[in-house]
Amino acid sequence: MSTATTLPASTPAATVGVRSWKTPIILMVLSLLGLAVFALGAPSNDVTFRLSDPGEAIVLPELVVSAPVVGWFTAVLMVAAAAWALMLTRSGRRVPVWVVAVFGLLFVIGFLTWVVGSANTPNVALYGLLSGSFALAIPLIFGSLSGVLCERSGVVNIAIEGQLLFGAFAAAVAGSLSGNAFVGLFAAAVAGAMVSLVLAVFSIKYIVNQVIVGVVLNVLVSGLTGFLFSTLLSSDAAKWNSPPSLPPIRIPLLADIPILGPILFNQSIVGYLMYIALAAVYIGLFHSKWGLRTRAVGEHPKAADTLGVNVNRTRFMNVLLAGVVAGVGGAFFTLVSVSAFNRDMTGGQGYIALAALILGRWNPLGALLAALLFGFATNLQYVLSLLGTAVPNQFLAMLPYIVTIFAVAGVVGKSRAPAASGVPYIKG
Amino acid sequence: MKLELKGITKRFGALVANDHIDLVVEPGQVHSLLGENGAGKSTLMNVLYGLYEPTEGEILVDDRPVTFNGPSDAMAAGIGMVHQHFMLVPVFTVAENVALGNETTKLAGMLNLEQTKRRIREISDQYGFDVDPDAVVEDLPVGVQQRVEIIKALIRDAEVLILDEPTAVLTPRETDELLGIMRQLTEDGKSVVFISHKLREVKAVSDVITVIRRGKVVGSADPSASTTELASLMVGRSVSLNLNKAPATPGEETFVVENLTIASATGPALLDGVSFGIRRGEILAVAGVQGNGQTELTEAIMGLQDHVTGSIRLDGEELVGRRTRDIINSGVGFVPEDRNVDGLVGTFSVAENLVLNRYDQAPFARGVSLRPAVIEANAAEKITEFDIRTQSAATAAGTLSGGNQQKVVMARELSRPLQLFIASQPTRGVDVGSIEFLHRRIISERDVGTPVMIVSTELDEVLELADRIAVLYGGRLMGIVPADTSRDVLGQMMAGMSADEATAQHTDSKGGAK
Numbered sequence: 001m002s003t004a005t006t007l008p009a010s011t012p013a014a015t016v017g018v019r020s021w022k023t024p025i026i027l028m029v030l031s032l033l034g035l036a037v038f039a040l041g042a043p044s045n046d047v048t049f050r051l052s053d054p055g056e057a058i059v060l061p062e063l064v065v066s067a068p069v070v071g072w073f074t075a076v077l078m079v080a081a082a083a084w085a086l087m088l089t090r091s092g093r094r095v096p097v098w099v100v101a102v103f104g105l106l107f108v109i110g111f112l113t114w115v116v117g118s119a120n121t122p123n124v125a126l127y128g129l130l131s132g133s134f135a136l137a138i139p140l141i142f143g144s145l146s147g148v149l150c151e152r153s154g155v156v157n158i159a160i161e162g163q164l165l166f167g168a169f170a171a172a173v174a175g176s177l178s179g180n181a182f183v184g185l186f187a188a189a190v191a192g193a194m195v196s197l198v199l200a201v202f203s204i205k206y207i208v209n210q211v212i213v214g215v216v217l218n219v220l221v222s223g224l225t226g227f228l229f230s231t232l233l234s235s236d237a238a239k240w241n242s243p244p245s246l247p248p249i250r251i252p253l254l255a256d257i258p259i260l261g262p263i264l265f266n267q268s269i270v271g272y273l274m275y276i277a278l279a280a281v282y283i284g285l286f287h288s289k290w291g292l293r294t295r296a297v298g299e300h301p302k303a304a305d306t307l308g309v310n311v312n313r314t315r316f317m318n319v320l321l322a323g324v325v326a327g328v329g330g331a332f333f334t335l336v337s338v339s340a341f342n343r344d345m346t347g348g349q350g351y352i353a354l355a356a357l358i359l360g361r362w363n364p365l366g367a368l369l370a371a372l373l374f375g376f377a378t379n380l381q382y383v384l385s386l387l388g389t390a391v392p393n394q395f396l397a398m399l400p401y402i403v404t405i406f407a408v409a410g411v412v413g414k415s416r417a418p419a420a421s422g423v424p425y426i427k428g
Numbered sequence: 429m430k431l432e433l434k435g436i437t438k439r440f441g442a443l444v445a446n447d448h449i450d451l452v453v454e455p456g457q458v459h460s461l462l463g464e465n466g467a468g469k470s471t472l473m474n475v476l477y478g479l480y481e482p483t484e485g486e487i488l489v490d491d492r493p494v495t496f497n498g499p500s501d502a503m504a505a506g507i508g509m510v511h512q513h514f515m516l517v518p519v520f521t522v523a524e525n526v527a528l529g530n531e532t533t534k535l536a537g538m539l540n541l542e543q544t545k546r547r548i549r550e551i552s553d554q555y556g557f558d559v560d561p562d563a564v565v566e567d568l569p570v571g572v573q574q575r576v577e578i579i580k581a582l583i584r585d586a587e588v589l590i591l592d593e594p595t596a597v598l599t600p601r602e603t604d605e606l607l608g609i610m611r612q613l614t615e616d617g618k619s620v621v622f623i624s625h626k627l628r629e630v631k632a633v634s635d636v637i638t639v640i641r642r643g644k645v646v647g648s649a650d651p652s653a654s655t656t657e658l659a660s661l662m663v664g665r666s667v668s669l670n671l672n673k674a675p676a677t678p679g680e681e682t683f684v685v686e687n688l689t690i691a692s693a694t695g696p697a698l699l700d701g702v703s704f705g706i707r708r709g710e711i712l713a714v715a716g717v718q719g720n721g722q723t724e725l726t727e728a729i730m731g732l733q734d735h736v737t738g739s740i741r742l743d744g745e746e747l748v749g750r751r752t753r754d755i756i757n758s759g760v761g762f763v764p765e766d767r768n769v770d771g772l773v774g775t776f777s778v779a780e781n782l783v784l785n786r787y788d789q790a791p792f793a794r795g796v797s798l799r800p801a802v803i804e805a806n807a808a809e810k811i812t813e814f815d816i817r818t819q820s821a822a823t824a825a826g827t828l829s830g831g832n833q834q835k836v837v838m839a840r841e842l843s844r845p846l847q848l849f850i851a852s853q854p855t856r857g858v859d860v861g862s863i864e865f866l867h868r869r870i871i872s873e874r875d876v877g878t879p880v881m882i883v884s885t886e887l888d889e890v891l892e893l894a895d896r897i898a899v900l901y902g903g904r905l906m907g908i909v910p911a912d913t914s915r916d917v918l919g920q921m922m923a924g925m926s927a928d929e930a931t932a933q934h935t936d937s938k939g940g941a942k
Contacts, residue, residue, distance in 0.1 A: 020693070288538050289531040296517050296528050303515035306479070307529030307580075308500025419518070 142329020158214025161350025167330020192327020508581025
């Protein structure tokens, strides 16, 4: 009788993956560096990490460790991790992300212990290092969220830098003139949106290359604010450039949690706005109608169009919203960290935010983690130069950028941008 | 729902894509639009779906005139469309794709995907679609993706469903399933507009056939009309659908592929242990549904793929690891599958495109300079020989029709002595008249003793040209079978059955039926 109705399940083609040696090689080089510097080159003294500010409600004891012990401990574990990664790759398997993460943590611990240990004063306030990192990360997170909103809808936003800078400038001027920090905050949002408006009009309506428009906008904002700073703002700094600052607001109980409490729950309004923006963008993007349409427009605009979604309007609104978010982030510079505007005071943070966006794989939470990493690298540089280490200052100043290059160049692996990001949509 | 188009005209500048087209789609009917590529079928449907505004004419739904300002108007009026290139977001789940533009929401604009999933399951059960609402679209086979498109239309209560060239990407088996779905839909009182140029399918499923040529309705036909009649109506003159080629006289095997494997960074190997040989004076046709490794196979031979292992030998010489330029110079002619991307430089003139592979060699170049006079003369000669319809040799190749563009590529590749000729999708998007010509050229290349490899997803073309047929599925060779193998066996091989299994099963079921 016939058995013709069943199709034999033919086995799919065997997985012959292309082996990527990038990760194990980088890990191996870094672990050998660790072995040579952190372990063999370890200073013989103890290192003190202060965990809490003495003024806090709960004060943790100081952590005192021996530099050679920590150096050898981290170096050996790193070499082991690198060797394991090498073996995994040899047998054609992938190196899990957590291995890279643990490796990174070990490297940071080893590096910190070594560099602090060999400083003039082998004693560092860890809480200060972390809270400083977080403060530096706040504008980066706003910038990355701005990037997420734009790129998820299909517009590349190189102008984050310009949005941050113009936001900072507007906040300083409006805050000074009105004497009210909230007026400054509002002005910052409007200023960011104005930069976005230009970006949106040129890239969406006139289909100019989005990267070029973004770069030009950054140069334009830098020139404009620089000019006004050296003429108007310098002529009468008391009137034009002395904005009131937004003080930190301490949330009772939560702020008493050791280490994390003072960092997370003793923030200015801008810091709390960041939490709200982060949650709103994340939930909105993945669980709301607006988010579904935004992502569709950024992935396959034609499909969205055939289903009655207005592609260019969706993009336009998202770019404007992104400007508001980045503008508020810019206000952090002049209303929270420093109470005055200074020429080019954002200093490339917008580009770092862009890197955080890519490293965070266009996901708000990923961007948060990446921004924290970059904030940490930047603050580490400040703290270390104060301690007086053996490492030349110029090398420390490179630290955040070296971290950026390594991170984005893909220790973490290949990331996938929204398919239509940077591609203008032309009907028909 | 009754749908009527009255005097629809669509002009793009001077070009008249649709010229006073009248069409009536009655409820419960499969109404086929038959026409060649570029006849204006897709334009007409885009007008109907609100993507284009008609220059003249009107659309009537249940005898009431309507205007569509966009696809949402058309959808609201009960018209659904399954585009030739699916309008699905690859990284979204089925439910997200179906919900898009038609979202059910909870408080504050939050998505209620559960409700969408429930509706998908209902429709899926009703028509036996077997679609999982939580699957990510890019992981689904093409046939299932198409059903997702149909669900998208049905969930919006479409009464008229337009299917634009739906079978182009399907295996024969999936095509049969789709034709079944179309019948089921019409039984439910819905109507289907079926756009195709494949005569057999149109005959099999239609209630009414309307034939369109150069933007005009040239007549309607009964599904019982013969394929030859339909073809001549479509083309406008009598065409011979059979080449009647002479049997091959194969010589020695000069082209050998052994254990060819292409690793992929992301998943299964793109090509897995493929081995075959082609003899002089023989055509090997590689059949298979698009995306089963054909592109990678041709590109690997041309040195355009990375991560290639195994061996490709031409006249005993290894090709793997050599530069593309060397491979071309060793006598390999290659017609790539997408002439607009790989075959031509659209802004270059016809004359320039005709020497793209030899521009730096004598007689077209001397030292560092080109010799325009020789290039011109060559162009004039090829334009006559291949009957390329162009205003002049200086016309930009991109402005030519698909068939003429393909002739330019073919003329370039065939105008020197070859050791191997590879043509990928040699007649895709080419009018029927040119198809015949191109096929004859391929066969005459075989007859001078060149090993020829044809890659085609059109089973008709494979059966017409092949001396032997190789079938690729999922990057693996399902077997090489003789040219007289039946469509059923080939269809099952294209769905992943080995040659032996497919043949055995076929003879088996024949025996069982007796």
